[in-house]
Amino acid sequence: MIIVNSNNIDFVENETVSGLLKRMKYVFPNVVVKINGRLVKRTDFADTIIPDKSEVSVIHMISGG
Amino acid sequence: MVSGQIPVEEYDTGNTRHKWDVNKLIRAHRVVAEYAYKKGEIQKGFANRTLYINLSNNEIKEKQVTDEMKKLFTGGRGFGLKLLWDSIKPTTRWNSPENELLITTGPLCGTTQYPGSGKSLCLGISPSTDIICDSNVGGFFGPYLKFTGFDAIEIQGKAKHDVVILIDGEKGKVVVETAPLEETNSHLANEQLTYMYAKEDSDKSRQLISVVSAGKAAEHSYWGCMNFSFYDIRRKVCRMKQAGRGGLGTILRDKKIKAIVAKVEKFTGVSNNPADPNKIAEVGTKLHREIRDLDRYQCNMRVVGTSHLVEIMDQYDLLPCENYRFGSFPKASKIYSPKFYELFTKIIPDGCWHGCTMACAKTVDGFEVMTGPYKGQKVTVDGPEYETLGCASNMSLWEPREVLEFNFYCDTYGIDTISAGTAIAYYMEMYEYGILNQKRCDGLELCFGNFEAVMGFLHRMAEGDKGEFITIAAKGIRRVKNWIKEKGWGDQYLIEECGMESKGLEYSEYVTKESLAMQGGYGLTLKGPQHDEAWLIFMDMVNNQIPTFEDKAEALHYFPMWRTWFGLNGLCKLPWNDIEPANNAETKEPAKVPEHVQNYVDYQNAMTGWNVDKNGLILQSERCYNWQRAMNVFMGRGRRKDDWIPYRSMGPVTEVEYMSRKDRYDKQLVEKIGLNQNDVEKMSVSEKIKTLYNWKQDQYQKLADAVYYRRGWTPNGVPTPQKMKKLGFSDKKMLDMLEKVIDEDTKKGLNHWCGKYGKGEKPPSIDPKYWEKW
Ligand code: SF4
Numbered sequence: 123m124i125i126v127n128s129n130n131i132d133f134v135e136n137e138t139v140s141g142l143l144k145r146m147k148y149v150f151p152n153v154v155v156k157i158n159g160r161l162v163k164r165t166d167f168a169d170t171i172i173p174d175k176s177e178v179s180v181i182h183m184i185s186g187g
Numbered sequence: 188m189v190s191g192q193i194p195v196e197e198y199d200t201g202n203t204r205h206k207w208d209v210n211k212l213i214r215a216h217r218v219v220a221e222y223a224y225k226k227g228e229i230q231k232g233f234a235n236r237t238l239y240i241n242l243s244n245n246e247i248k249e250k251q252v253t254d255e256m257k258k259l260f261t262g263g264r265g266f267g268l269k270l271l272w273d274s275i276k277p278t279t280r281w282n283s284p285e286n287e288l289l290i291t292t293g294p295l296c297g298t299t300q301y302p303g304s305g306k307s308l309c310l311g312i313s314p315s316t317d318i319i320c321d322s323n324v325g326g327f328f329g330p331y332l333k334f335t336g337f338d339a340i341e342i343q344g345k346a347k348h349d350v351v352i353l354i355d356g357e358k359g360k361v362v363v364e365t366a367p368l369e370e371t372n373s374h375l376a377n378e379q380l381t382y383m384y385a386k387e388d389s390d391k392s393r394q395l396i397s398v399v400s401a402g403k404a405a406e407h408s409y410w411g412c413m414n415f416s417f418y419d420i421r422r423k424v425c426r427m428k429q430a431g432r433g434g435l436g437t438i439l440r441d442k443k444i445k446a447i448v449a450k451v452e453k454f455t456g457v458s459n460n461p462a463d464p465n466k467i468a469e470v471g472t473k474l475h476r477e478i479r480d481l482d483r484y485q486c487n488m489r490v491v492g493t494s495h496l497v498e499i500m501d502q503y504d505l506l507p508c509e510n511y512r513f514g515s516f517p518k519a520s521k522i523y524s525p526k527f528y529e530l531f532t533k534i535i536p537d538g539c540w541h542g543c544t545m546a547c548a549k550t551v552d553g554f555e556v557m558t559g560p561y562k563g564q565k566v567t568v569d570g571p572e573y574e575t576l577g578c579a580s581n582m583s584l585w586e587p588r589e590v591l592e593f594n595f596y597c598d599t600y601g602i603d604t605i606s607a608g609t610a611i612a613y614y615m616e617m618y619e620y621g622i623l624n625q626k627r628c629d630g631l632e633l634c635f636g637n638f639e640a641v642m643g644f645l646h647r648m649a650e651g652d653k654g655e656f657i658t659i660a661a662k663g664i665r666r667v668k669n670w671i672k673e674k675g676w677g678d679q680y681l682i683e684e685c686g687m688e689s690k691g692l693e694y695s696e697y698v699t700k701e702s703l704a705m706q707g708g709y710g711l712t713l714k715g716p717q718h719d720e721a722w723l724i725f726m727d728m729v730n731n732q733i734p735t736f737e738d739k740a741e742a743l744h745y746f747p748m749w750r751t752w753f754g755l756n757g758l759c760k761l762p763w764n765d766i767e768p769a770n771n772a773e774t775k776e777p778a779k780v781p782e783h784v785q786n787y788v789d790y791q792n793a794m795t796g797w798n799v800d801k802n803g804l805i806l807q808s809e810r811c812y813n814w815q816r817a818m819n820v821f822m823g824r825g826r827r828k829d830d831w832i833p834y835r836s837m838g839p840v841t842e843v844e845y846m847s848r849k850d851r852y853d854k855q856l857v858e859k860i861g862l863n864q865n866d867v868e869k870m871s872v873s874e875k876i877k878t879l880y881n882w883k884q885d886q887y888q889k890l891a892d893a894v895y896y897r898r899g900w901t902p903n904g905v906p907t908p909q910k911m912k913k914l915g916f917s918d919k920k921m922l923d924m925l926e927k928v929i930d931e932d933t934k935k936g937l938n939h940w941c942g943k944y945g946k947g948e949k950p951p952s953i954d955p956k957y958w959e960k961w
Binding site: 127128129147148149150151152154161163164179180181182183184 | 484485486498499502503722723725726729730731732734746764767771772773777778780
């Protein structure tokens with residue numbers, strides 16, 4: 123189990139940040155991702171694996187309007 | 188020139204060319220009033236005077252802008268509020284002669300070094316809401332108005348015949364003259380007047396003219412928008428941007444103004460005479476680079492404008508489909524941005540004012556009109572922007588050419604696409620339920636997806652069709668709700684809760700059912716449900732960043748104040764957060780884009796010579812925000828009951844909606860309301876809807892409690908005199924009025940918190956008259 127934006131989500135072995143964004147259907151490009159409070163750079167999304175029991179925040183910046 | 192760009196001389200839109208006998212048009216003019224003024228210099232962003240025109244008695248005069256006015260109201264929309272306060276009565280309605288139409292600029296308006304610095308802020312008492320509506324718009328008029336010598340234009344009274352108002356900055360002259368022969372529809376009127384008033388027959392001269400007009404439908408509808416022109420030197424076309432919301436174009440035509448024209452002699456990058464031009468160049472250059480380097484990885488605004496939001500909103504279940512019943516739709520990909528990218532004219536910088544690198548103002552050139560009076564002609568369509576595309580999904584129109592046609596006619600007829608699209612979607616839903624039908628709709632078969640019926644409605648509205656439905660439907664959802672109820676044609680609950688209006692204004696195009704904060708962002712507003720005060724859906728629904736009522740109230744304080752600030756200064760909001768610095772993620776509050784906030788602090792100080800910090804910017808807004816709410820109170824509105832929102836914006840009104848997201852709503856009954864899973868399974872859908880309805884209504888009331896408290900308002904939503912004094916106001920008429928209203932509310936028992944607070948919960952304060960202890 124991992125926590126994504128305060129919601130319990132199934133853990134997937136070897137899942138990268140990019141994979142998680144895809145699974146969550148988070149298609150918005152302006153997101154800030156932190157794993158257990160540590161910032162993940164956008165350029166590292168494809169290579170950063172999410173460990174089990176992680177607390178992940180995917181902060182969508184405001185856009186629109 | 189950008190590589191691959193077409194040279195100015197070679198570019199051809201393929202549009203139908205018109206030949207105007209401009210001399211014949213001019214010969215028919217008769218001067219009604221004339222006023223010569225001394226040309227002056229802009230000083231640190233201010234012209235230091237406003238222009239007043241009364242069309243009833245032909246008075247034209249200048250009003251001085253005092254330092255006190257700048258201190259309390261900053262500029263732009265703030266100036267508009269102050270001028271309106273001095274002119275209107277509580278009984279003033281949109282068509283009262285004393286109602287005013289204001290176009291204001293702001294100290295930063297007209298800068299060419301910082302992206303997004305060409306916006307005008309327009310105000311007036313709206314036909315839709317009976318309170319002040321403010322609407323921001325691009326195009327060249329705002330900057331030109333200032334360069335002719337005025338921070339704002341204030342128009343009162345009504346002309347007897349159609350007139351054109353010319354503000355001639357070259358000669359230092361304001362002229363009101365009858366204009367009987369000019370076209371009314373904007374794409375033609377703007378072209379005629381641009382050619383008429385240009386000093387020479389050259390593109391450069393035409394570029395020094397900007398026209399404000401509204402088309403034929405604005406005369407028969409409450410959705411009238413004002414079209415602000417800007418002559419595009421590459422396309423050789425008068426393009427236009429819209430001050431869309433609240434029926435300001437309706438006021439323009441009610442005053443019998445065919446157009447307002449601003450003409451400048453010349454202007455430069457430093458026409459605003461900033462206190463520190465180097466600093467402005469420095470912050471501007473930084474942002475230009477950022478946009479150039481990063482936009483393609485972020486919102487791609489330079490390529491597809493705001494249309495990129497369609498696919499995002501669809502994926503997040505936020506795209507309004509079939510009158511906001513659903514947040515996504517199987518056919519939605521047909522109007523995703525790549526479809527419009529194919530149609531947009533490319534490799535032309537598309538800023539709506541000089542120096543906007545964001546360049547999001549996209550067009551489709553050479554579009555062949557399919558219906559109505561211009562059928563077969565080729566025109567330039569400005570847009571579609573996201574909001575217009577959201578209207579299309581709401582009406583279930585999925586063909587890009589149909590969207591373009593709707594966009595083109597709304598613009599040239601002077602109709603706000605948002606209000607029209609949202610309202611038609613509601614009429615369509617009522618049609619689906621049989622509450623409306625072809626006979627009741629004056630022969631229109633207004634079912635979802637019927638493009639012919641949509642266009643038929645627009646054309647008949649522009650023709651001034653006197654059919655009972657057309658006449659009332661052109662006034663918007665609120666009036667149609669009352670009309671249907673009077674006729675006794677259907678279920679009151681459906682009629683009231685499905686129609687997406689609040690305060691009489693139609694919603695803009697986002698589904699808010701799962702974001703309580705955004706429900707407040709639409710309901711707890713000054714003018715009505717327009718997303719320009721706050722856009723909190725991601726923060727609330729997706730990020731879960733503002734879980735408590737206090738968190739949401741804080742966001743509904745900060746963001747409306749921050750966004751208000753753009754309108755005080757003549758700025759576009761998009762370059763604030765539709766692009767972000769590369770290291771924004773590493774900052775403490777990325778949602779606020781702190782580096783850009785600092786840019787604005789530096790920018791305003793460098794222009795005006797003031798010395799404010801970021802809190803000072805919020806204070807500027809807070810003054811104007813509270814003043815506008817207090818003016819709503821003055822007009823007999825601005826109370827909790829006026830912040831009512833339809834249930835369609837909170838949750839599922841119908842069983843179809845509930846069943847379309849059954850798992851989500853069942854989960855809410857268990858997790859949020861605390862029902863037992865087995866009990867939920869035994870409940871009928873209508874029982875579930877009712878339970879959810881009661882809970883969501885209470886959530887909204889609790890949110891209103893928290894927001895009013897955070898803003899320093901009474902539990903009935905009225906700014907307190909104490910709050911106004913804290914903000915620096917001492918206007919006795921205003922303070923006495925508020926005091927009196929609060930006393931009356933207390934006597935009526937209205938000053939109490941309205942949420943139902945259970946165990947472990949508490950209202951914002953024990954004493955509902957908390958402000959008395961300040
Ligand atoms: S960002 Fe777009 S709307 Fe704003 S000023 Fe620039 S071109 Fe105009």
